[in-house]
Amino acid sequence: MGAIDMEMNKVNDDGVVSLKHILTGHQKPVFTISWSPDNRQLLTCGMEEVIRRWDVSTGECLHIYEKAGLGNISCGWFPDGKRVISGLTDKSICIWDLDGKESECWKGQRTLKISDVAITSDGKRIITMLRETTILMLDREAKVERLIEEEQTIISFSLSRDSKFLLISLVNQEIHLWSIDGDYKLIMKYKGHTRSRFIIRSCFGGFKQAFIASGSEDSQVYIWHRGNGDLLESLPGHSGAVNCVSWNPANPHMLASASDDRTIRIWGLNRVDLKHKETYSNGVIHQCNGGTSLSK
Known part of the structure; x- marks a missing residue:
């Protein structure tokens, strides 16, 4: 089976995008991509395959995470960047150190066969999908479980940097924003993208995660x-379904997207004069530019 090429494009100081690396190694479509907290590494996960950890500056594959007889279905970083968490095809959740040594594993019905996985910024709560319409919050220390129930089937989810909000993508082509700080509450819906057959992932990003x-x-x-749910941009460029997006945690002007066309694209903001306005919503105050466009 041939290797899959993943293109990485660099945004230069003049706003022009150039090819930086082609990351080769995955044997199946890339389903998950995740930036490390320090912005220097990437995790990528193939469809029921291995997890690969990459050096962004050199394009080198630093480590491959795998478990005999099982495939990985999702991956993510611990907040300290020193451990990796993943969901596996036997519905278990595992944690590895960077060298691949397994440190913790929760077996049994802790995740669906196809599921995202995340961990809160304090490292205490693991978040995954328990059932098709249910998100599980698992407290590692107190061993307490809390649930978020949706009416529609959940496709994927993403955790905000401050661990106070959860973004849930649904089968009905809606993305729901939940507050999970204290009482759980649905506070915003986003519409406009297309989803009928595949798993599509969403994320927070931009300055103060205002997008x-x-x-x-x-x-x-x-x-x-x-804050207001307005659709700002639709960015063409891929030739297949875009499965996953991940906003750079250190550079608010950089966004990565992974596709069935077997490439990963890195998008950068055009250099424009920002028209700032304060927006009060979703429990935060942030400055944003609703007219900012992105370049390929």
């Missing part, structure tokens, strides 16, 4: 204003 981005089956990346 929401999502992949789409129409080969585009969609970007909304987090």
Whole structure:
């Protein structure tokens, strides 16, 4: 089986995008991509395959995470960047150190066969999908479980940097924003992208995470204003369904997207004069530019 090429494009100081690396190694479509907290590494996960950890500056694959007889279905970083968490095809959740040594594992019905996985910024709560319409919050220390119930089937989810909000993508082509700080509450809905057959992932991003981005089956990346739900941009460029997006945690002007076309694209903000306005919503105050466009 041939290797899969993943293109990484660099945004230069003049706003021009150039090819930086082609990451080769995955044997199946790339389903998950995740930046490390320090912005220097990437985790990528193939469809029921291995997890690969990459050096962004050199394009070198630093480590491969795998478990005999099982495939990985999702991956993510611990907040300290020193451990990796993943969901596996036997519905278990595992934690590895960077060298691949397994440190913790929760077996049994702790995740669906196809599921995202996340951990809160304090490292205490693991978040995953328990059932098709249910998100599980698992407290590692107190061994307490809390649930978020949706009416529609959940496709994927993403945790905000401050661990106070959860973004849930649904089968009905809606993305829901939940507050999980204290009482759980649905506070915003985003619409416009296309999803009918595949798993499509969304994320928070931009300055103070004032934007929401999502992949789409129409080969585009969609970007909304987090506070008011307005659709700001739809970015063409991929030639297949965009499965996953991940906003750079250190550079608010950089966004990565992974596609069925077997490439990963890195998007950068155009250099424009920002028209700032304060927006009060979703429990935060942030400055944003609703007219900012992105370059390929």
